[in-house]
Amino acid sequence: MLIHLNQKDRQFHLTNGQVSYIFHVMKNGQLGHLYYGKALRHREDFSHLQTYDVPTGATTHIYADDPAFGLETLRQEFPAYGNSDFREPAISVSKATENHIPNFTYESYQILEGKPRLEGLPATYTEDNHDASTLQILLKDEFLQAELQLNYTIFLDKPVITRSASLRNAGSDELVIDRFMGGSLDLPDKDFVFTHLAGTWSRERHVKERRLETGIQSISSLRGASSHHHNPFLALKRPEATEHTGEVYGFNFIYSSNFLMQVEVDHYDMARLTVGIHPFGFKWNLEPQASFQSPEVVMVYSEQGVNGMSHAFHALYREHLIPSQWRKAVRPILINNWEATYFDFDEEKLVKIAQSASELGIELFVLDDGWFGKRNDDTSSLGDWHVDLNKLPNGLDSLAKKITETGLKFGLWFEPEMISPNSELFKEHPDWAVGIPGQHYTLGRNQLVLDFSRQEIVDYLYDKMSTIIKQTKLAYIKWDMNRNITEAFSNNLPVHQQSEFFHRYILGVYNLYERLTSEFPHVLFESCAGGGGRFDPGMLYYAPQAWTSDDTDAIERLKIQYGTSFAYPVYSMGSHVSAVPNHQTLRSTPLQTRANTAYFGTFGYELDPLKLTEEEREEIKEQVAFYKAHRELIRDGQFYRLLNPFSNNETAWMVVSQDHSEALVGWYKVLATPNPKKQQLLRLSGLDESKDYQVTGSERTYYGDELMTVGLQLPTEFNGVNGRSFERGGDFQSQVYYIRSIEDKLN
Ligand code: GLA
DSSP: OOEEEETTTTEEEEEOSSEEEEEEEOTTSSEEEEEEEEOOOOOSOOGGGOOOOOOOTTOOOSBTTBTTOOTTSSOBSSOBSSSSOOSOOSEEEEESSSOOOOOOEEEEEEEEESOOOOTTSOOOOOSSGGGEEEEEEEEEETTTTEEEEEEEEEETTSSEEEEEEEEEEOSSSOEEEEEEEEEEEEESOOOOEEEEEEEETTEEEEEEEEEOOSEEEEEEEOSSSSOSSEEEEEEEEOTTOOSSSBOEEEEEEEOSSSEEEEEEEOTTOOEEEEEEEOOTTOOEEEOTTOEEEOOEEEEEEESBHHHHHHHHHHHHHHHHTSOGGGTSOOOOOEEEOHHHHTTOOOHHHHHHHHHHHHHHTOOEEEEOSOSBTTOSSTTSOTTOOSBOTTTOTTHHHHHHHHHHHTTOEEEEEEOTTEEOSSSHHHHHOGGGBSSOTTSOOOOBTTBEEBOTTSHHHHHHHHHHHHHHHHHHTOSEEEEOOOSOOOSOOOTTSOGGGGGGHHHHHHHHHHHHHHHHHHHOTTSEEEEOBTTBTTOSHHHHTTOSEEEOOSOOOHHHHHHHHHHHTTTSOGGGEEEEEEOSSOTTTOOOOOHHHHHHHHTSSEEEEESOGGGOOHHHHHHHHHHHHHHHHHHHHHHHSEEEEEEOTTTOSEEEEEEEOTTSSEEEEEEEESSOOSSOOSOOEEOOOSOOTTOEEEETTOSSEEEHHHHHHTOEEOOOOOOOBTTBOOSSOSSSEEEEEEEEEEEOSOO
8 A cells, every 4th residue: 555544634645665755634724744755654643743833923823823823834735825835835826807815725535546647748657557556635725716636646666756736727717827836845954955957058967066055046947948958857965965875855847848946945944845837927827617737746765865866767767757668679779860961961872871880780870950841051941841852852762761771770850840931831831930920030040939839730740740750661750959939929829828838839749749659659759959958757758768968079978978867767868979079079089988988878870980990890880789789788777877977087887787687887087197096996886795797808707795895996097108108098088897697606
C-alpha cells in the first residue's frame, strides 16, 4: 500500500519505504503540509508535525479564539494569497466581475491504481497499474464555484512523487486565472544549496550553485521555450551533500515553454518552492464548465547525494516518460550532414557521404537543413516543406531510396514551427506568423514563428510532415526550433485572451508531436532547439533523444553533458564526433577524445567522412564497433559522475550495468600537466564490492571494493622529455575503460 489514510483526522501519507509525503486538512478546511523527505514509519496520527504554537504580536490570525492559527507560519499544500499568507502563492483566480480571496477547502479524495494521463500534456505514465498509486484531492471554493483537483502520484520502487493540479469552473460565471502553478512545497528550513543548470547557445546546462538566502531566488524562462538559459530543473541540496552522499531534493517541470521555479525564504527561514507556468504575462479565461490542467512537477528525494537524485530521474524517464517503444530499442548510430556540407549539397554528394559512412558501420543518414524550398542559406523557405529540385532534381524519394541502398536508414530535418518572411507560405498566409499585424516583427535567425496556437496551422504541418514521412519512409526526424518567441500575439485570439498565447502555442506543438508519434511510432524523433534550447522532460515524452548542444567540441561537451546528466539519462543526449578544428570553438582535440566523450550519449558523427584519412577511417570503424558493443549498457546502466569538470582539470564518469557485471569508465584531462604525479587513482562507483573485475588494457583483475576505495590506476602521463615526444600526452587526453566481472569469487 503506497497511500495511507487517516479518515478521522483527514491525513494522507504517501510512502514507498524510500520517501514519505504527508499532509492533512487544517482546521480551516484548507490543506496543510506536514512532511516531505526520507520515509517515516507510518503512524495513525501525524498532526503533531503541524507546528503553529508561537503567536507573536506581528502575526495575523484567522480565528479570534486561536491567535496562533495564521497562514503566515503554516506550511501549506497549494497556497493562495490574501488572508494571512504573505508569500507568493500557488494559485490566484477570481471571477471576472466580483472580488474574492480564493478559499479552496477540502471536499473529498480518490485513490487510483497507476497514473492517469494528462489531457494534451506530456507527463510520466504507468503501463502497469502496480507501478504507482495516485491520490486525487478535490477542493472547492464555494464563492467561485470552482473545483481544484490536486494529483499526487507515488511510484512503487522509486523515490519519486509527481504532482499536478487542475481547476474546473463548475459555476456559471467566467473565471480568470492569474497564476496556476503545478506544485508548491513548504520546507521547514533554508539550509540548502540552490543548484540549477544555466547557459546559453553552445554552452547549455552548466551547473550553478548558491546558498539559499532570505528573499526570493528563482530560475525561469519567458522565451516561449524552456530555453538554453535555464533548464526547468532545480535541486535543493544540503550544504554537506556530495555527488555520492547526503540529502538532495530534485525538481523537474515537464513543460517546454515559459516556466518559473522559485524558492521564497521567509523571515522564519521557511523555504517555499513553487514550480509552474510562469505567471508573468499569463492569464487564462476559464469558461463555465471548462477545466485548466497544469503541467506536471517531478519531485525526487535522494539520500545518496546528487548522483542518487540523478539515478531516480534517469530510471523514471527511461521507464515512465520516453515513448515505451524506445525503452528497449537500440538507437542507430547516425551521421548528420550539417557540419559536413551546411547548405551546399546535391544528391551525389549526399549519397557519397552515406556510402562512405556505411563502410564505417554507421546506420542512419540524417539530411539536415537546406533540402526544401529555395533554402541556400538561413534567410528563406521555412514553411515551404517541399523538396528543392535544384539541389535534389530526382526528389526526396529517389534520394531516400539511394541512401537506403547504401545500407543506411534515412532521416530528415524539419523546423515545423517556423516561417521565413521570404517563403511561399508567408506570401500566402502572412497572418500565420506570430506577431501584431501592422506592427514591428522581430526576427530571430531571419525567421518568424508560426502560430501553433491555431489548430489549422498545426493541421497543415501534420499534413505536410505525415505525407513526407510516408513517401520517403522516414526512420528519423530531427525537429528543430531555432528562435525564441517575440511579439507573442496570435491573430486568432481576442485581446483578452492574448495572455493565453504561450500556453496555447506549446499545446499546439505537443498536439503535433502526439499525432505524428502515435501515427508513426517507428519514427525516431530527436528534439532540437538551436542545439539544446528545449532539452526538457516535456520533449522527452515524445522524442526520446535531444540534440544536446550545437557545440560539438569534446572539451565543452564535458561540462554540457555533465550538467545535462543531473536530470536526464545519458541515452537521451545526442552526442556526435565532429571534425577539427571544431566549428564552434576552433579547438583541435584528438579523434579518440571526441569519441570518448560522445560515447556517453546517443552516438553519431557530424563530419564529412570523405575528408578522413585512411588511418582516421580505421579508428572510426573501431569506435563504431565499440559503441555497438556497449550501447545497451549505456542505455540501461546506472550513470555516475565521478570528477566534476567545473572544478577540475579532469572529468570522469561511468556507467554500470544494473547487475554490476560490467561498466564503462570515461576519464578526461583538459590540459596536460608537466611532470605530473606518478600515481593517479580514480575511485569508481556502483560496482559490486565482491566481484572480481577485469579492466581493459590490464591482464590482472581487481575486486570491486578495491576499485571503489583505492581506485583505478590511470596511465602515467608523459608530455615529452628532452625533446622526445610520446604517443600519449599533450592537452585533451582521455581514456575509456571497459570493466567486466570475470566471476563472483567471494560469493
Ligand atoms: C540548428 C541545429 C543544428 C542544425 C541547424 C540547421 O542550429 O541545432 O544542428 O540543424 O539548426 O540550420
